[in-house]
Every structure is written in C-alpha cells, then in structure tokens.
Amino acid sequence: MTALADLKVIDLSESVAGQYCSRLMSGYGADVVLVEPPGGSQVRQLGPFSKLHGDSTTFYHLNIDKRSVVLDAERDFARLKAMCAAAHVVLVPRGDLVDRLRDPAGKTVFCRISDFGEYGPYAGWQGGEMVHQALSGIMYYNGRTGEAPLFGVGHRVQHVAGVGAYTAVLAALRTGAGELIDIDVHKTAASMSYNLPNQYFYSGTFDERNGTKYNPDLLIRARDGWVTVFVYAYRWPAMCEALGLSALRDHPDFQTQVDRLARWDQVSEQASAAAKDITAADLVMLLQSLGVPAAASLTPEELANSPHLAARKYWKSAQTDAGERRAFGAPFRLSQACWRAENALTTEEDASS
Template identity: 40%
Template structure:
C-alpha cells in the first residue's frame, strides 16, 4: 500500500525576488521581514560588530541576544559587509537614508531609502526618537487624560508604521516595473508615516486650523473596570443589547436615553451605571455578551494572556521556526485563484557572519 504523496508547497507572491537589506533601523529591517514572509530571499548585510538592532532591548536573560533583532530578521539570511557580489541580480535594496552603496545599482532595481525625516524638508537634519516622532505627529497631544501629561505609546510603533509604508511602496514599485521594466527610488520617513498614523489629525489642522485635545472623547466610548480586568466598549448602536448585558433594562424606558442624541448628551450618566454593574462581572462574560449583541467590546489583556488566548490559538498566530525561536505569523493573508496563501516566517533569525580575510585565508 503506497503512502500519499507529500503536498507540494504552494508558491508565495514574492518567490524568486532577491532583496538585500543594508538598513540598520527597526523600520528598514521590518520592511525586509514583511518581504521575506511573502517569499522573497532577503539577505541582511551587517558590519563586523553586527547591525545595531542586535544590541537593542529587550534582551535575553543572559544579555547575549536581542529579541527585537530576532523578530525583525526572522526568515532572512546574513552576510558581512561589503558582501562581494551581493548586488548581482538583486531586485530590491533597503538602506538607510543617504547611505552609500558598494557599487551602482542596475536600472531595474527598486532602491528604498528609509530615514527619520524627509531629506528635502525643514527637518532634514533632525534625528528623532520614538517619543519625538509621536509628539511631532500630534498623536501624543490627543492621547491621555486632560488633567495629566500626554501618554507616550511604548514600543516601536512609529518605526513599524514606517516599515509597513516602505513595504507597500516597494510592492507598488515592483508592480510598475512589470509594465516598464525599470526600477525606481522610493522613500519612507518615520516623520511622514507617524503623521499618517494620526488618522485625520493632520488634515483637520490643515482644513480648519483646529486640533484634537485630551478632552473627553465626544462619543459612545466607555472604559470599565470589571472584577478581574478592564473592558473597552464602543456603543454607537444596539442600545437595547448594551442594557440587557448589564442588567439595566430599566434604562430603556428612561426619557434621558430615548434617542441617540439623548444618550450622547447624558453619556457620563450611562457610563456611571455601567461601571456599577461591571465591577461585579467577569470581563470575559461582559465581552462575550456584548459581542453577541453586536456591541463593539474587547478585554484589555497583557501579552502573556494574549499569547494563550483562544483567538491566537485558532488563528495559529505563533509558529516554531527553528533554533528555539517562535515567530509571529499570519499578519495578513493573500488570496489567489486557489485560495489564501499564508504570510509566514520561513526560518529563524540569522547568525552574525564574519567576513573572510582577503585571499580567502582564515
């Protein structure tokens, strides 16, 4: 009895694409990771001491490995600078803004530069940290309580947004290359990408000269402390469902809350009643009931709880990729005629490569 043949792996959108990643930033290396997840062969080129992200926290308990580097570079290969012959037949180059290249690029190459600020703008000579970029974008100005300091969003969110911008820009240039046969230079800056994260903050200021503040949110938003966790809900619709979940059916006949306009005018009173009931309820029960009633709601969870959650398990958000590394996968799925193709991580992060001495001697 013959065994069933092994399934043939389905091709991924960027199979056969060659990418050389000279970048030293979170943004550039994240763009490379996204390309690798779609099948591109991505080579990270590093100086002898290693790319700066190898030393960027959070670090392993013994201080020898950066978890950030691991996340940004899983699925790539590594090469030592300057990497002779690396640019032969390359399709895409990722590099820091203004950084030189060892050789001129062919006319077919998509050359992507990433930097803090646009090189031809008023901040061209500036350098910015994550906090600086969040402040300049206006996001911090609108985040937090009105009587407190603005809230700084932790992590590398501005850089991840920039890496995503670069990734999309590279794909657009590759799409155009199919028509013209020519490469082009594309740019992505943290300054511009972070401004785009602010939704309509920039356009609002441009159109009417006003800006968002940290005053109370003018909508049906509530942040409630349940007995075991916080819950965030947005109840722009399905008022009866909201009342039923919290056992407040008497509010349905309260003239203060008859129409949507009435409820908005008296929303602080609604939130106060919701909070009274939420204090004795489990967060999971609240979220499940609200979602059944088609009211937007979610539990505020820590990372450890999120990793163990049913949603992450059902979506297979984590995978083992070798060398004892776990990876985030399935950031998005690409559909083709035969169904969805996973955006997955093809392997672990690369080990630092040491350039051979001239003549090949060791």
C-alpha cells in the same frame, strides 16, 4: 509555494522600518541578507529583551528567515557593491551610500528609509518613536485634559513605515526600471494623525483636549479584568439590558447620545458596579451575543494564549540553536503561497556568499 522565492534582497537599513519591510519579504520566500556593521545592527539594542535567551526580541522577530553577514561598508565596499548589483532589492539608510552603490541604468530597486528624508529643516535630526509621535500630532491629542501629551508605546510608526516600504518596493519591481524609493518615517507618522489635519485644512480649527467626550467608548471593570465596549446609540438599550441597567436606560438624562456622553463618567461607574461579579470573558460573550462590540483588554499572556489566534494558526515556531522559539505569523494571508517562519537569523562568515 512561496510568493517571492525568486527575489534577492540586501538589507542595510539599520531600522525597525527597514527590517520589518525585509521581514515581510523573507516571510513570503525572498532570500534576504541582512548586512550588519562590525558590532552588529543597532536594532539589536532595542528592547524588550528575552529573559530566556537574553537577546532583543524586537530584532529576533524582525529577522526570522534571513541570513546575516557582518561587513564593514568602507573597508569591503567593492564586495558590498557586488552584492547589491546582484540583488533585486536593496534597503539603505539615509546618506550618500545609495549614490555610491546604485547604478542609475541598472534594474535593482533601491529603497532609502530614514527618519526625516534627505532634505528639509529636520533632515539631520535624530528620530525615534516618541519624536515621531510628538511631531505628527498624535501625542498632542492623547492623554487627559490638562496633563502632558501621552506617548503610545511600541514601534507603531516604524512598522507602518515598513509596510509602506514593502508596498513601494513591490510596486517598483513591476516597472523593471531600477527605481529609487524614498520612505521617511516622519511623513508616515503625519499620515497616521487621524482626521485632525483634515479638520484644520477644511475649517482652520482644531479641537483641544478639553474633556469633551466624542466617542462612546467605554471601559468596564469586570471581576477579573477590563472590558472595552463601543456603545453605538442603537446598541445603548442592549448594553443596558446586558448589565441590568434599565433605570439608567430609562432615565431622562440619558435619552440621547449627546446626553449620555456628557455624563459618561456616570455610565462607566454604573456599568463597572454592575459587572463587578462577572468575569471579563462572560461579559464579552454576553455583550457580543446582543450585538454590542466588546472585547477584553488582554494581557500579553492572554494574547499569547488566545484561542482565536490558535484556531487561526497564527503563531509559528522558528528553529534556534536552543530549540524551537515562538514567532509571529503572517500579517496577511495568500490562498496559495505560504508564510515562512522557520529559522532564526543565521550568520554567515563569508560576505561573498
């Protein structure tokens, strides 16, 4: 059983956020048609690119179990409008296309996804992941003291905006009123900027990157990789026990969390020295057995071969012209309805289908 099998979706979004939103719908059974302009969706140009298949792996994973139709929105506008009128949900980019396609009296839910929305000083700006992370304040707080702001890799803001669009669409479908939803990635990025705006709203202050250590997160260099550990104050003795650091545990300069954080570089150096002959996997198992939160920092290869994800049956396979190809599984699970990851994007010649 699939949860959204009765849902017909037209995706004109031309963004990671939009195509991730419709991927969440196709995963749970919706009939999704990706309408691409002549030359293909611009998401096809986003890396990384598969060494085996030559295509954008971003585009591939976003568009499993969808159908693709190549259509010139201006030359074939009547056909496009008919397709949208027959759909339950239409995802559109910024601009007046939604006004031309949408019947305000109809029941089709339209979701407009853009970088900065339809109005405001930045409305006409070009976005991009780095731009959104910069404008949201996320980059300002990332990086070392005195150095440039640090960009966090990946399309993280776009994916969160896609989840927001998915949630909004499902809520709008409940009203039966043909809602027009606006999702802009910039607001999504601002909502991801941790607790920093709240501090400013409350006290008018904010923290500079001054080298002060606030969180007891620790990176330990083991024999064959890095292990990340979060050393809560009440887990400090257990962490020292695991690594044989009783002298550090008992030293008067390391008796409180504030004292330890002020000397965190020394903690890191001694912990890594103690772990130099221990494998990352063994160190993690030892720390976890003592109740200390720890995990190995996995490479992509290690993640792909994670025994936990395999046991949870996370990875799926989609059929392509070249045979089976690995695919991501469901980001969440329903107890009855299954997640689809069966076929790569299929192209249809006739846009009227």
